Amino acid sequence: MQLSEQEVVRREKLAKLRELGINPYPADLYPLNTNSSEIKQDFSEGKQVIIAGRLMSINIQGKASFAQLQDGEGRIQLYFNRDEICIGEDKSLYNIVFKKLLDLGDFVGIEGVLFTTKVGEKTVMVKSFKLLSKALKPLPMPKVKDGVTYDAFTDAEMRYRQRYADLVVNPHVKEVFVKRTKLFNAMRSFFNDAGYFEVETPVLQPIPGGAAARPFITHHNSLDIPLYMRIANELYLKRLIVGGFDGVYEFSKNFRNEGMDRTHNPEFTAMEIYVSYKDYNWMMNFAEQLLEHCAIAVNGTSKATFGEHTIDFKAPYARVTMAESIQHFTGFDITGKTEDEIRTAAKSMNIEVDETMGKGKLIDEIFGEKCEGNYIQPTYITDYPKEMSPLCKEHRENPELTERFELMVCGKEIANAYSELNDPIDQRERFEHQLKLAQKGDDEATEFIDEDFLRALEYGMPPT
Structure with a gap:
């Protein structure tokens, strides 16, 4: 050494x-x-x-x-x-x-x-x-002379790799950790006061599911079977709703074997909550109340600063459909369009697409490239095309859409929810469609049909 x-x-x-x-x-x-x-x-x-x-x-x-x-x-x-x-x-x-x-x-x-x-x-x-x-x-201590700081520990990669040193010499960084704990505590108190139960679901799973993502794979030596690190906990939480819980939530460590950037890490924490006898309209109202509560608990006000922006989490939030958003920012109306028409439109917008992408993936690429970054204040994007949402309930007024929303803040998605699909026959058909996309080459489509989850749905899951 x-x-x-x-x-x-x-x-x-x-x-x-x-x-x-x-x-x-x-x-x-x-x-x-x-x-x-x-x-x-x-x-x-x-x-x-x-x-x-x-x-x-x-x-x-x-x-x-x-x-x-x-x-x-x-x-x-x-x-x-x-x-x-x-x-x-x-x-x-x-x-x-x-x-x-x-x-x-x-x-x-x-x-x-x-x-x-x-x-x-x-x-x-x-x-x-x-x-x-x-x-x-x-320690990589900064030096101060005549009011000027020298040799500050500012290298981004070194700070993340040596987080312990960063915390010592840049004490303001600790506030991120403190606020994270306050946020989690505020969410827990909000859910507990509403009568919902915190649970734990498996991290090692025989079949990956609950999200369109590539899993990490490991091997169980005693059973001699492959196991998958959790990409989402959705299907296990829904099993608990089937089992009779009216509301369950979990702070889960998820793992996705995909690209990395400033906002995507292979290991991350997510919170999921499921409440029976509700729909996505109720959940939008509930999420607004939750975030306003959390902002006040953490910051003492509904407002928070992110970079150059001041975000106000006070309810209610704007609501825009996916089709309205894409038409507003691109001039292209996705309503009723075929996969080939959408692919051609995406190419005309200089969006990189390929033949393996299905209709849902193409729409997702257009929205991500041309629309998402424009939403700074909290905004719900609603009513996603069915192809984008294999676990969502069909829209009650338009069978081409689903009752789904994503919440955008500072140009990023921070929440995703929908009226859950509880029709086991429809769910099997959606899984089979995802399987075809995977066979076509879509690496985010699921390669598995979770028969145990389908069996749970066949016992009956209430509106959730």
């Missing part, structure tokens, strides 16, 4: 600490009684505190020094005074351990008292400290 000069020096310091009888990685509990945020919110001069965190800056000034400690809630200034830390003749804890053997990134425990500096900085005067974990690799 090739070590940098700094890594070599840190390992030498590690050895020196051990020579001094200091365990650089102690196992015993450290008795915290507060954190940086609580100190600032409930500051009291002379109050004794016990905190811990990572050293993010050290400014040594002879017998007295300052440092910045970062914990899970923020940063707080530390004041180290040699004679406060080392009461007797032996000053080695300050002169050697603190000044020479500690580095940025080290975790330390601090016991001290609160005071305010002459410039008004809330500070902990250190009475004693303990090394809790020695950092052997220097």
Whole structure:
């Protein structure tokens, strides 16, 4: 292993600490009684505190020094005074351990008292400290001189590959994680208050289903059978509706063996909910209420900022049919058109298509290329052609369409729902059509007919 000069020096310091009888990685509990945020919110001069965190800056000034400690809630200034830390003749804890053997990134425990500096900085005067974990690799810390930041950790690939370092040196990133948890909690409380049940469904499945996507495949050695990583949990949740639950939801890890970009990851989290005796019109109203509730729970307001846009999640949202959207942005009316006519139109729009694409896939390509990115504020795209939606119920007024919607925000789909198809004969015919598309070369069409799911539908599934 090739070590940098700094890594070599840190390992030498590690050895020196051990020579001094200091365990650089102690196992015993450290008795915290507060954190940086609580100190600032409930500051009291002379109050004794016990905190811990990572050293993010050290400014040594002879017998007295300052440092910045970062914990899970923020940063707080530390004041180290040699004679406060080392009461007797032996000053080695300050002169050697603190000044020479500690580095940025080290975790330390601090016991001290609160005071305010002459410039008004809330500070902990250190009475004693303990090394809790020695950092052997220097953090990619930005440098600031004369108000200008240098060497900031901004490389996108490195930040994602070393998310742990990104969180340390770019503390604002943590807010994404915090808001994600708040969002999940808000959704759970909304569903639970409505009387719906959170469930778990299989991640390893004998047949992939519930979405048009290519699965990851693994092998079960004991049974000597292939298994598929879940691409969606839809069919298993519907089985629970058949079994008698009125409403079920799940936060699921899904896996799709497809292309990657900024908005598509092979592993991702989705939430699906199914409620019996409802339709897609009810679900649009429900989703509006849910998102408004979540926005307020996370941000304190129905509005959220995304890039240059301010999005307002306050209900109600605009509703536009798929055909209306495509006609508005391209001038082409897909209503009643054949597969060949739609393929020709797509080519005339300079959209890359091929002969393996069926009618539904072609319409999807046109919408994705020409329409989707235009919807910034929350907008429902409704009434999708039947070919695009093999699990949707036929539209009650037009048999060529389905009762489906997708919710667009900032030019991206964030939700997809429909009145669920509960006719087992119709569902089998849709599966068989998908199978023909797969045999034709459409790698997003399902190659399987889920007989167990069809059997469940034959027992009867209520309107959902």
